Amino acid sequence: MSRVWNFSAGPAALPEEVLRQAAEEMLDWHGAGMGVMEMSHRGKEFMSIAEAAEADLRELLAVPASYRILFMQGGAIAENAIIPMNLLGDRKVADYVVTGSWSQKSQKEARRYAGVNIAATSEAGGFTSVPAMRDWQLSDDPAYVFTCTNETIGGVEYPFEPDLAQIGRAEVPVVADMSSHILSRVIDVSKYGLIFGGAQKNIGPAGLTICIVREDLLGRAMPLCPSAFDYKTVAEAGSMYNTPPTYAIYIAGLVFQWLKRQGGVAAMEARNIAKARLLYDYLDGSGFYENRVDPACRSRMNVPFFLKDESLNDAFLSGAKDAGLVQLKGHKSVGGMRASIYNAMPIEGVAALVDYMKAFAARHG
Numbered sequence: 001m002s003r004v005w006n007f008s009a010g011p012a013a014l015p016e017e018v019l020r021q022a023a024e025e026m027l028d029w030h031g032a033g034m035g036v037m038e039m040s041h042r043g044k045e046f047m048s049i050a051e052a053a054e055a056d057l058r059e060l061l062a063v064p065a066s067y068r069i070l071f072m073q074g075g076a077i078a079e080n081a082i083i084p085m086n087l088l089g090d091r092k093v094a095d096y097v098v099t100g101s102w103s104q105k106s107q108k109e110a111r112r113y114a115g116v117n118i119a120a121t122s123e124a125g126g127f128t129s130v131p132a133m134r135d136w137q138l139s140d141d142p143a144y145v146f147t148c149t150n151e152t153i154g155g156v157e158y159p160f161e162p163d164l165a166q167i168g169r170a171e172v173p174v175v176a177d178m179s180s181h182i183l184s185r186v187i188d189v190s191k192y193g194l195i196f197g198g199a200q201k202n203i204g205p206a207g208l209t210i211c212i213v214r215e216d217l218l219g220r221a222m223p224l225c226p227s228a229f230d231y232k233t234v235a236e237a238g239s240m241y242n243t244p245p246t247y248a249i250y251i252a253g254l255v256f257q258w259l260k261r262q263g264g265v266a267a268m269e270a271r272n273i274a275k276a277r278l279l280y281d282y283l284d285g286s287g288f289y290e291n292r293v294d295p296a297c298r299s300r301m302n303v304p305f306f307l308k309d310e311s312l313n314d315a316f317l318s319g320a321k322d323a324g325l326v327q328l329k330g331h332k333s334v335g336g337m338r339a340s341i342y343n344a345m346p347i348e349g350v351a352a353l354v355d356y357m358k359a360f361a362a363r364h365g
């Protein structure tokens with residue numbers, strides 16, 4: 001067996017330790033005589049798995065007791081509809097901060113259910129930065145302000161937490177799509193009304209969506225909201241209103257335990273800073289490659305880059321594959337390359353990429 005360095009944006013690489021443990025437990029989980037995929041979601045074995053996963057996530061992110069953690073399905077794209085259906089309540093408008101492809105998609109979907117005000121957008125600059133909060137034009141009484149705190153495609157990450165108290169609007173709940181950087185850095189959950197994300201970037205397998213929602217926001221769903229997507233219904237049923245994605249929850253739980261063994265989120269953040277610095281410093285100094293994002297807003301998780309001579313793109317990708325470095329092709333809407341370096345990517349993988357890039361530049365420069 002040989003494993004490659006996998007820079008996929010998602011579904012993405014998982015910690016090898018987690019995969020090994022899952023493989024060992026595949027046929028017989030802890031003496032149950034069956035694997036996790038075969039268990040009733042209401043049996044005591046699986047209930048213990050789900051409870052531990054939730055408790056570990058709560059500990060890792062220091063989620064206050066006034067927030068509920070929901071294990072849902074449908075991914076972040078379904079949440080783009082589920083959020084306005086749940087949070088609009090008796091208001092007319094929701095505010096959106098648009099910083100790239102994902103928040104753009106979110107605001108478009110929300111228009112089916114709510115009035116949408118674009119509070120700020122970095123579109124004029126080609127989505128290479130995050131508008132400062134003092135420039136956000138919030139509406140008078142929005143149901144919430146939507147943000148995507150890490151734009152996976154553009155490689156743009158908020159360099160600040162969207163804490164509306166700083167602009168005198170603490171009463172408005174902040175919603176944050178953290179699909180591609182949740183658990184990569186320390187956050188203050190109490191600054192948000194709702195944090196959500198698909199698991200397949202920085203947590204576990206596709207099929208699981210994690211929502212961390214402030215309790216006072218439950219119970220506002222529109223009558224047309226499907227019960228399985230009503231946060232209050234899901235919360236009251238302990239995320240078991242319908243059959244949850246049991247195996248994905250189990251793997252996510254193993255990842256949470258792995259994160260705790262790594263020293264938790266603050267320790268991961270330090271590693272992620274070192275990994276990102278290694279790659280960006282090389283890119284900036286190379287003269288051969290470039291990253292076009294405002295340096296203050298560069299993502300630590302998703303690093304898009306371009307070869308200055310784009311005619312070498314195919315040679316770059318095929319040489320990378322031969323060197324065991326895969327999934328480096330950029331998103332089709334951006335072009336170029338993209339290296340996603342989530343928690344599960346060790347610094348050795350980033351170093352292997354930089355070594356390859358140096359050798360390629362030396363050969364073709």
Ligand SMILES: *Cc1c(COP(=O)(O)O)cnc(C)c1O
Pocket residue numbers: 010074075076077078102148150151152177178179180198201
């Ligand atoms: C991947 C991604 C999505 C889409 O997630 P799905 O699980 O495919 O619905 C949405 N937002 C962000 C920030 C993402 O990275």
